[in-house]
Amino acid sequence: MNKINTPIQILQSIIPSKTLEERLAQDYNFEEKARKFSAIDLLHFYLEAGVKRWTGYREGSETLVEQGDFESLNHSTISKKAQEVPYEFFRDLFQELLQRLTTSQKKKFLKDYSLFAIDSTTITFRHQTRSWAKYRKHLYAIKLHTEFNIDQKMPTHVFDTTGKDSDIMMAPLIFLHKDFPAIRVADxxxxxxxxxxxxxxxxxxxxxxxxxxxxxxxxxxxxxxxxxxxxxxxxxxxxxxxxxxxxxxxxxxxxxxxxxxxxxxxxxxxxxxxxxxxxxxxKMRWEIELFFRWIKQNLDIPNPFGMSKNKVLSQVYATLIAYLLLRSTFNETQPKWSTYTKLSFKEFTRKFIKSTLPIEVGIEIGLLLKNWRSVSNSTGKI
Known part of the structure; x- marks a missing residue:
């Protein structure tokens, strides 16, 4: 069985790369000119960076060459591509995956209600070239206003704003769209x-x-x-x-x-x-804080790779995608292998990256991705 240790392998079982390439051209008028490092390669790069905690374009390019993914790759090539690909592509892909991966009903903590935490996290930067995100004197920031499914430990909606936009101003957008029985928990x-x-x-x-x-x-x-x-x-x-x-x-x-x-x-x-x-x-609202902690740890805050709004938000949404793919894989397979081995999500992520997951876990992941590919190919959804 092939080793599965990158989020892109999970993503490709849900949405093939060819479909993403076609969508970039049709929906975002993106013309792929590069032969060496494509927009899908950039997505691959960001997803790996999000789970392996690369510190920048340079480390990522060197690692990809060491892994044998490219014979040679300059960090400036990645930086240039990061500015060309619209961040809306990553944002919309994240929202689509939310719809696909969070629709199945899981066991609820409360019989009659689903539980959703609502909160925001502020990501701050200290660099004047990020003036598009002016927050305070010599400080720049974006906010991720988030609705989080506590039962599934998965985000269900994320809205990005600059750091100046208050939580209460964004509250109607996230609090009022749910129609099914759900308790919203907030600080x-x-x-x-x-x-x-x-x-x-x-x-x-x-x-x-x-x-x-x-x-x-x-x-x-x-x-x-x-x-x-x-x-x-x-x-x-x-x-x-x-x-x-x-x-x-x-x-x-x-x-x-x-x-x-x-x-x-x-x-x-x-x-x-x-x-x-x-x-x-x-007290269960704390789950959203753990999610924010994972995102910030894997984004190397306050040092995102790029300076422009497009680069920063592309990296943010790609990191959110990486979390979503890993958490979904963990949620779907854990009930099947938990009788053989006990792993927390943090331990699962670490072993996934290093290709050291127990064989029974790897088997269940392989079966899951095979099923996702089959369903996606036949219905266009999972």
Missing amino acids: RAYGAKDLLDQLSSEEKPFVIRLKAGIKHDVQSHNEFDFNEEWSVVADYNAFLGAKNTQTTYTYRIVTVPSETGEPIYLATNVMKLKAEKISEVY
Whole structure:
């Protein structure tokens, strides 16, 4: 069995390179002129860079030559190609893969709801040639506003903006598009009264930490079971805000202590879950932070390879694609090999890259990719 140790091998089982080449020409008016290093080679480069943590075009070009992928390759050739290929190609490919790879229903933490965390991460740079991303004095940044499926540990929507665009400004775009039963979990950056009322008016369930200082007009108290493990200290219903600017709706407020002992106020419109379950749902928001950590570690922040908007966003979206491909492969195969070997996603990724996965894991990956190729060839989807 051939070794599978690059994300491009996974991608090609879903969308063949020839299809991507045709799409570049048709949808982006991209004319491929290079014979030595093509746009698909650039995609290959970025995907490998995203999991092998290359530090720049130079290291990547030298590694590809050492691996035997090219007889010779100059880093300037890669840099030039990175400016030619529109970043929208990588962004749209990422969005398409999200649709293909996150449609199957997995086991849910909650029987009646899917769980989605919503948050953003700021990627900062220190270089004046990135003035297109001006953030603060001598600091430049982009933000990735993200919806994340907690059950699957997969992003489902990502919107890029400059660092100046606030979370609450982008909130309606990511909070309001889901129609199926899903609880949206978010931290206090999204704890604005207007957003809570908007979500409630559209019957969108949520658990959102309130911003500090929001007043509570308590209307009634709910009974809850005291449990030291969950440390719920209060459960009541209240209007939020001062008398003349109160919320339209009353909200259930579940209060838990922070690590420092200060109270964390969780506002929710989910009434049928126990208070300790609301607390647990909020704690599961941490999964999106682990995702952001993976992305930043594999993007070598704050040193992306290029300076232009096109180069930076191409690398960002290609790294997101690499995560998506590896996480999907792990999610789909893990139930089949977990009785033989125990691997975390981090361990799986490391062994995948080094081609040291146990043979039973490699067999399941091979079968999965064969199935994906078969389905993709017959239906155009997986």
